[in-house]
Amino acid sequence: MKIAVIGLGKAGLPLAGVIADSGLDVIGVDIDEKRCEDINSGRNPVPEERGLDELIEKHGGKGLTAVSSYEDARGCEAYIIIVPLFIDGAKNPDFGILEAAFRGVGRIMESGDLVVLETTVPPMTTEKLAKRWLEEESGLTLESGEFFLAHSPERIMTGFSISRLREFPKVIGGVNPESGVKAFDIYKKFIPNLRMVSSARVAEFIKVIEGCYRDVNIALANELFKIADELEIDFYEARKYANHEYCYIHMPSTGVGGHCIPVYPWFLIKEMERREKYDYSTILRVSREINDQMINYWLDKIVLACMKIDKPIDEIKICIRGITFRDGVKELYHSRNLALARLLREKGLKVYVSDELFSREEIEKLGLDQIEPGDADVVFDPFRLEVTIK
Ligand SMILES: NC(=O)c1ccc[n+]([C@@H]2O[C@H](COP(=O)([O-])OP(=O)(O)OC[C@H]3O[C@@H](n4cnc5c(N)ncnc54)[C@H](O)[C@@H]3O)[C@@H](O)[C@H]2O)c1
Structure with missing residues (x-):
């Protein structure tokens, strides 16, 4: 079985390495030609990732071939997309990269293929946007069972991706039941701890709310830290004894950065704004503000x-x-x-x-x-x- 991984970055490359290591043939597609060259020569472009040097040295240019053209990935049975999704100045998701990747796959996929989105996205992106892009490019339709589409969020942490992929529970959900079953069967070949959820929408939401939970709880820790300081209380001493089974106060910080946690709450805040449900996302918005103001x-x-x-x-x-x-x-x-x-x-x-x-x-x-x-x-x-x- 041949599987394509689209996007060989900090998240996609460890995944491609793990799939190759389970004995499947992997074609990695990345628009960065230098990165493809490195991988094919056995050089790891993400050196901070534990265990990835060995996987790329072992499979790069062999079981894992990196290509910069989508055409060279024709003939795979499954296409896994894991390219970045950024937010723009107004905090709305910018789907440009994702759309290019889906349209690239749409042009080469064939009847019976599976496409799985791993990038963290606002709920309903897979069933609406991804489906439309693929159908427009391929001429195939999901309803008639001509292809399968699912979402399985990447739940790695840079530096620990390989152990996460091999041990941490990974969820997968189809945009229809047939897609869920097909995706589960294929993912089971390389993800040992896999759980099927009822839909792609649930799978998307799982990842987004994990990020929201972290952001809100870090904001709470930051606020309590400031109050403790004002009251001349040692926050860390208090935290140590406050935390138990039902209370987990996070660590304070200078705020929250990176591509994930400060971005995901906006997926829900903006969607609630579009639906004019402003008060549904108050705590998410305030938490963003507290963390950014630190x-x-x-x-x-x-x-x-x-x-x-x-x-x-x-x-x-x-x-x-x-x-x-x-x-x-x-x-x-x-x-x-x-x-x-x-x-x-x-x-x-x-x-x-x-x-x-x-x-x-x-x-x-x-x-x-x-x-x-x-x-x-x-x-x-x-x-x-x-x-x-x-
Ligand atoms: N890095 C993490 O720790 C992490 C954790 C959880 C989830 N994720 C998810 O993974 C997504 C990707 O993150 P990343 O850290 O791998 O990003 P990254 O910037 O490290 O890598 C993205 C790769 O995609 C390639 N790319 C861009 N456009 C492309 C296209 N049209 N076709 C093919 N390749 C293309 C880039 O050249 C790059 O190599 C994130 O948006 C997030 O949803 C990442």
């Missing part, structure tokens, strides 16, 4: 620290020790730590950055300057939430 709270803390130093404030060297959205992951999308560094600079403060994941040139390209933490007057560690005066 950089202002940390700005105040840093300024307070600066005021303890006997120097004019605009001469004090402030170091932000880490600009990625998460510790150890080189990703800046919606990074609140980068946003904090830029906010300090906007306020006229002398802000510098120290981040071992970035070279001096890369930091300068972001419009910031590098510093050794030891050379700064005030150091803020955004992952430990510590402001230190040197």
Whole structure:
């Protein structure tokens, strides 16, 4: 059996590697030719992913062939699509990349094929948009059973994707019952812990609400952290004893970044807006606001620290020790730590950055300057939430 994975990024490549490792032939399609070349030569373009080096070395250019043209993926029985979905300036989903991928598959698929969407999407994207794109391009229709369509959200975490794919429960749901059964049977060949749900819509919702849960609970932790600080209470001590089976207070932060958690609540907020059900998504909207505003709270803390130093404030060297959205992951999308560094600079403060994941040139390209933490007057560690005066 030959399976195509469309999009060989941080999520798609580990999946393609796991499928190849289970003995199936995989054709990976990615518009990035350099990435395809690397994979076919056994070089892993996602080095931070544990265990992926070995899989790409073993299967790259053999059981897993990467191609940059959809035409070269003809003849597969199943097409798995996992390309990014971004939100635009007004927070609405921008379906451009997804549409290109579905139309690309629509042009090469044949009667009896299965298409599965793994990208996290607003509920009903698979049954409405994906179905329409495929039908328009292929001339086949879903209702007459000429192809099958399902959703199975990727539930990985960068760095741990392979173990997640092999152990963590993965859900799959069809846009009709026949699609659900077909998708389950094929996925079972490479996903050991697979659960079938009643529809693609439920599968989509599962992933989106996981993200919403995290965002809301991080917002709650951030709010409680600020209140504890105001009341001179050690938040971490309180949290330790407050948490038990029915109470799980999350960790506070500088906000929530990356491609996932700060994006998914907007899928539901915007849909409720379209339906004029504004009050259905109040907590989602407020949580987004609390998390995004956390950089202002940390700005105040840093300024307070600066005021303890006997120097004019605009001469004090402030170091932000880490600009990625998460510790150890080189990703800046919606990074609140980068946003904090830029906010300090906007306020006229002398802000510098120290981040071992970035070279001096890369930091300068972001419009910031590098510093050794030891050379700064005030150091803020955004992952430990510590402001230190040197
Ligand atoms: N990375 C994660 O931790 C993670 C976790 C859970 C879910 N996801 C889901 O996976 C999706 C993809 O994320 P990612 O981290 O893999 O993104 P990524 O940016 O690392 O990779 C996307 C890949 O798709 C390719 N691509 C873009 N347009 C294409 C097209 N038209 N045809 C073929 N390939 C195309 C790009 O060249 C790139 O290699 C996310 O939108 C999200 O829904 C990711």
